[in-house]
Amino acid sequence: MESATPAEQQIPSPASAAGPALGTSQVVVPMPASRPPAPAAAEGAEFAPPANSGLHVAIISDGNGRWATSRGLPRSAGHRAGAETARRIIEAAPRLGIHTLTLFALSSANWKRPAAEVGGILRLLHEYLLSETEHCVQQGVRLSVIGRRDRVPSTLRQAIADSEAATAAGLRLHLRLAIDYSAREAIFHAACRFYKVTELSPESFSRVLAEVYRGGSTEVDLLIRTGGEQRLSDFLLWECAFAEFVFVPKAWPDFTVADLEAALEEFTHRERTRGALPDALAG
Ligand code: FPP
Numbered sequence: 073m074e075s076a077t078p079a080e081q082q083i084p085s086p087a088s089a090a091g092p093a094l095g096t097s098q099v100v101v102p103m104p105a106s107r108p109p110a111p112a113a114a115e116g117a118e119f120a121p122p123a124n125s126g127l128h129v130a131i132i133s134d135g136n137g138r139w140a141t142s143r144g145l146p147r148s149a150g151h152r153a154g155a156e157t158a159r160r161i162i163e164a165a166p167r168l169g170i171h172t173l174t175l176f177a178l179s180s181a182n183w184k185r186p187a188a189e190v191g192g193i194l195r196l197l198h199e200y201l202l203s204e205t206e207h208c209v210q211q212g213v214r215l216s217v218i219g220r221r222d223r224v225p226s227t228l229r230q231a232i233a234d235s236e237a238a239t240a241a242g243l244r245l246h247l248r249l250a251i252d253y254s255a256r257e258a259i260f261h262a263a264c265r266f267y268k269v270t271e272l273s274p275e276s277f278s279r280v281l282a283e284v285y286r287g288g289s290t291e292v293d294l295l296i297r298t299g300g301e302q303r304l305s306d307f308l309l310w311e312c313a314f315a316e317f318v319f320v321p322k323a324w325p326d327f328t329v330a331d332l333e334a335a336l337e338e339f340t341h342r343e344r345t346r347g348a349l350p351d352a353l354a355g
Contacts, residue, residue: 127294128293129172130173131174131297132295134297134324135299137151138150139153139154139326150325152196161175163211174248174292201228205235208247214241215239217250218250255309258281262281294336297318300319
């Protein structure tokens with residue numbers, strides 16, 4: 073894997089980002105100071121899942137940079153706007169029948185970007201965890217991070233562990249954030265461990281894969297990619313074996329809950345045969 077191992081000191085810590093670390097010349101789309109109160113019915117333990125629930129939707133949230141530059145803004149503004157979109161989509165997901173939502177927040181390949189951009193994304197993710205963990209608890213959202221943890225700043229690593237522990241009882245939505253994630257690397261590491269397993273099967277391999285990057289490894293039902301590109305970019309290669317794909321031309325900051333609903337509507341019209349004959353032809 074191409075990975076210029078980033079020295080931790082090159083990535084300013086979230087504490088030092090309180091000042092001008094995001095760039096004094098940068099336009100910053102602010103996080104909202106407050107949010108509407110969570111509906112009482114959304115409390116985790118009391119949540120009764122809708123009958124059609126259980127979908128695993130994975131999203132490649134692409135187009136932040138182009139969204140920003142097309143507006144004359146720095147790329148960091150696109151990532152910040154993208155975090156707001158993530159917040160809205162996460163909030164809406166459970167009532168749309170989504171039980172697991174995996175968002176591609178930082179690819180392992182993204183280390184090839186300038187250190188300032190990667191550092192900004194890592195700080196944004198840290199801010200996100202600090203500001204959203206309590207809300208996740210209230211909403212019954214269990215948060216997990218999939219990906220490598222050894223290359224992110226130790227402060228972010230700690231925030232990840234704290235968020236995961238605080239939200240562990242969430243039953244309403246399993247939110248998986250992919251940070252420093254590479255599916256190919258995950259599969260490689262799982263293969264390296266697999267020789268110890270005595271029961272050799274795709275299912276047991278899936279279980280080993282789930283352990284590699286933690287956060288489970290469940291089949292993706294619907295993969296959405298925003299931003300106009302139509303590729304998987306090393307995301308959930310094993311889990312997407314039978315996923316339906318929906319590609320959305322608009323950039324991630326412009327992606328709305330209505331767009332998610334439209335993608336889910338399209339998904340319901342796909343016939344998922346997994347290689348078998350469609351119902352109409354089966355005897
Ligand atoms: C893709 O846009 C986005 C990223 C590489 C990382 C940042 C992602 C987010 C902020 C969304 C998720 C956030 C949270 C908090 C869960 P790009 O920079 O590749 O866009 P481009 O293709 O236009 O350059």
